[in-house]
Amino acid sequence: MNPYGYFDDEAREYVITRPDTPLPWINYLGAEDFFGIISNCAGGYSFYRDARMRRLTRYRYNSVPLDSNGRLLYIRDGETCWNPSWRPTRTDLDSYECRHGMGYTRIAGQKNSVSVSSTFFVPLGQTCEVWDLRIANMSAHTKTIQLYGFVEWCLWDAMDDASNFQRNYSTGQVEVEPQVIYHVTEYRERRNHFAYFASSVPTSGFDTDRNAFVGLYDGYNRPRAVAQGHCSGSIAHGWHPVGAHQIDITLEPGQEKRLHFLLGYAENPDDRKFAAGEVRPGQQAINKAPFELVRAALADSASIDRAFAELKDYWAGLLSIYAVDIDEPHVSRMVNTWNQYQCMVTLNMSRSASYFESGIGRGMGYRDSNQDLLGVVHMQPARARQRLLDLAATQLSDGTCFHQYQPLTKKGNSEVGGGFNDDPLWLPLAVYAYIAETGDTEILAASCAYADKPDSGSTLLDHLELSMDYTLRNLGPHALPLIGHADWNDCLNLNCFSTTPGESFQCAGDIGGSNAESVMIAGLFCMACDKMSGIYDAIGRRVAAVIVLASRDRMRQAVRDGGWDGDWFLRAYDAYGHKIGSASCDEGQIFIESQGWGVLGGVGLEDGQARKALDSVNERLATPNGIILQQPAYSKYHVELGEVTSYPPGYKENAGIFTHNNTWIQCAEALLGNGDRAYEYYLAICPSKKEEQIDTYRCEPYVYSQMTAGPDSPTPGEAKNAFLTGTAAWSFVAIAQYILGVTPTLEGLRIDPCIPRDWKGYRVTRKFRGKTYVIDVANPNGVSRGVKKLVVDGRAIDGTLIPLGEGGETVNVACELG
Numbered sequence: 001m002n003p004y005g006y007f008d009d010e011a012r013e014y015v016i017t018r019p020d021t022p023l024p025w026i027n028y029l030g031a032e033d034f035f036g037i038i039s040n041c042a043g044g045y046s047f048y049r050d051a052r053m054r055r056l057t058r059y060r061y062n063s064v065p066l067d068s069n070g071r072l073l074y075i076r077d078g079e080t081c082w083n084p085s086w087r088p089t090r091t092d093l094d095s096y097e098c099r100h101g102m103g104y105t106r107i108a109g110q111k112n113s114v115s116v117s118s119t120f121f122v123p124l125g126q127t128c129e130v131w132d133l134r135i136a137n138m139s140a141h142t143k144t145i146q147l148y149g150f151v152e153w154c155l156w157d158a159m160d161d162a163s164n165f166q167r168n169y170s171t172g173q174v175e176v177e178p179q180v181i182y183h184v185t186e187y188r189e190r191r192n193h194f195a196y197f198a199s200s201v202p203t204s205g206f207d208t209d210r211n212a213f214v215g216l217y218d219g220y221n222r223p224r225a226v227a228q229g230h231c232s233g234s235i236a237h238g239w240h241p242v243g244a245h246q247i248d249i250t251l252e253p254g255q256e257k258r259l260h261f262l263l264g265y266a267e268n269p270d271d272r273k274f275a276a277g278e279v280r281p282g283q284q285a286i287n288k289a290p291f292e293l294v295r296a297a298l299a300d301s302a303s304i305d306r307a308f309a310e311l312k313d314y315w316a317g318l319l320s321i322y323a324v325d326i327d328e329p330h331v332s333r334m335v336n337t338w339n340q341y342q343c344m345v346t347l348n349m350s351r352s353a354s355y356f357e358s359g360i361g362r363g364m365g366y367r368d369s370n371q372d373l374l375g376v377v378h379m380q381p382a383r384a385r386q387r388l389l390d391l392a393a394t395q396l397s398d399g400t401c402f403h404q405y406q407p408l409t410k411k412g413n414s415e416v417g418g419g420f421n422d423d424p425l426w427l428p429l430a431v432y433a434y435i436a437e438t439g440d441t442e443i444l445a446a447s448c449a450y451a452d453k454p455d456s457g458s459t460l461l462d463h464l465e466l467s468m469d470y471t472l473r474n475l476g477p478h479a480l481p482l483i484g485h486a487d488w489n490d491c492l493n494l495n496c497f498s499t500t501p502g503e504s505f506q507c508a509g510d511i512g513g514s515n516a517e518s519v520m521i522a523g524l525f526c527m528a529c530d531k532m533s534g535i536y537d538a539i540g541r542r543v544a545a546v547i548v549l550a551s552r553d554r555m556r557q558a559v560r561d562g563g564w565d566g567d568w569f570l571r572a573y574d575a576y577g578h579k580i581g582s583a584s585c586d587e588g589q590i591f592i593e594s595q596g597w598g599v600l601g602g603v604g605l606e607d608g609q610a611r612k613a614l615d616s617v618n619e620r621l622a623t624p625n626g627i628i629l630q631q632p633a634y635s636k637y638h639v640e641l642g643e644v645t646s647y648p649p650g651y652k653e654n655a656g657i658f659t660h661n662n663t664w665i666q667c668a669e670a671l672l673g674n675g676d677r678a679y680e681y682y683l684a685i686c687p688s689k690k691e692e693q694i695d696t697y698r699c700e701p702y703v704y705s706q707m708t709a710g711p712d713s714p715t716p717g718e719a720k721n722a723f724l725t726g727t728a729a730w731s732f733v734a735i736a737q738y739i740l741g742v743t744p745t746l747e748g749l750r751i752d753p754c755i756p757r758d759w760k761g762y763r764v765t766r767k768f769r770g771k772t773y774v775i776d777v778a779n780p781n782g783v784s785r786g787v788k789k790l791v792v793d794g795r796a797i798d799g800t801l802i803p804l805g806e807g808g809e810t811v812n813v814a815c816e817l818g
């Protein structure tokens, strides 16, 4: 079915069986501060916290050949040079296998009876990655081979690699000790950190100058040192510092040897940066104490095994908080493993570093990271709490938010600025999710200054109220929220009027005084009101709860009055007051976002308006590959609409299938009780289902991609931009809460499934507020929705809510639909 690989569900691994996948299929290493991106051919790079300012190894994005730089292991066996990960020599292998697992990747290759397997992972609590190697001789004779481990350094501002590399050509330095190569730049002045690449066994040679190892006119596919069979002990002075270790290994028949490399990052206090003495005139030696600690902690195979076992336990723990036992393989593997894994990746990366995001341009997105939290609060409550406060701290005292902030400084990114009027409203959703999960209402009183007023003395609750207030203070002629630079659809830029190549559609133009309005924000506001009223109730502020619900009702009315087109919700009004997303438009007649948010905002639930909107989605936007963002595609540039009309039809926001917003329709269908459609839409974008058409789809079948090309494009069904997308968090919300129906609330756990009628039943195990709920859902009558009986530890209860405190440590729940 899929010629490139398969799911090993038991091991929680995706197994890639040939190296020439349609695109590099990547994984992430690291869970805390040190991260790496690794492809199935060991391409990629590592960094400490910030892929721009603390990148250790070099990666050439968007280059030819693709994915050519990374964690390179070369074997020289007689006259044959090969890589266990196939690239870059591309010597044919006798066998190859890559296993992407939870925070680790294992790549094994075999050639001429020598097998090399390397497991790459970042031990918990460390800021380094381990390359754990096993080298075995499968032949009947003694073999002597050489192994080279290689990285290319770049511990400088990664942006400079494109814009100011003339400087780097003179700043990069190295220091070499037996088995260890150190790399520094700017260390004598402004940096207090260094990188290291260490071998656990004695080496027989090294290089640190790229030209010496690779050759000026050679390539990674045939580096000179490997071809000639030895390193030359070069020392890099500027130019291109690298770390290359040569290890000569003799193996008896059947013998296996094990060794490891450590590739890592270390920091020194400013007053202890240097050791005594100079490496050479004008280069003081680094204080290596922090590295020595790591080396001691990871000295032998036993300590590597322990670290790996800890990582496995960490993931097993995280993935035991929400688990489903169900006879649907796609649901099972996505919910139990890959969807939650991807949620963790988006928590760590936001939209910064992937195979499609350079790690340079984008920090932590305000709307993105708030939404990402929805998928991880149950696994990482403490980090979620910190993230909420970090995000809120980038809100300004006028209610606007920095659209992005830099992870190292946690300061808002002033080049991008603010004025994306949906941004403030994602915070109430995320805070609600966090409090529902944890019960920690105290976070509301946590002090959290405004970005422009460090002494404001404000609390998180102040930020929430300011966010709601900001929307209410910025309404347009139809009493709908003003859109600002853009709402969730970053490319609907109704105030930019951009005609200058290269300028950012998001930042161009003046949003002051414009009347462009967003129906999507209106729906989002209504949901935010619901969340705020829950939050107010939880802290005993009943009056405030009533007031916020009244605002919600007024907004719903505004959507009904000014945001309804007859068969669906309008999308917006442009700066001239013209409708967008209306049957009266030539192109862009119906958009997905306002249908999802209209319904989720509770507009028209009683009188069929909501149902009608979703039926229009089904008729006009749904395809077997997912739901198109809008139709008909824009065939020309509309200066008053911005970037959305800049893309060729079928791509990105111009009628691509943007998977993130598909999840809102899944939720909306479930809200209205249509479990068959909710699940049909779920499957339409489900990565593991894409194995059936992988040569068209091309991206990783284990994680969501941001986009699939729509039917208007020349390449329908082709995915782009895997991994860093809000689809991850929202898919998890859609399946775990709306479809499987297990939702944390402030009052307890709600059990209210909405499933396809032909599902017979399933079991969800959910850890929540100190208890483990084992929830058996049975569907004997073939319905989608409706809890007929809910029995909690043997006691029948009314309704769908299991109140907090009900039941023992393990709560056995029987839920019968009918």
Ligand code: GLC
Pocket: none
């Ligand atoms: C570099 C800079 C230039 C400077 C010169 C000497 O060439 O681009 O601005 O004058 O170095 O420092």
Ligand code: GLC
Pocket: 351, 365, 367, 368, 487, 488, 489, 490, 491, 653, 706, 725, 726
């Ligand atoms: C990208 C952005 C996100 C935006 C979406 C739709 O995924 O990261 O902020 O909402 O595109 O334009």
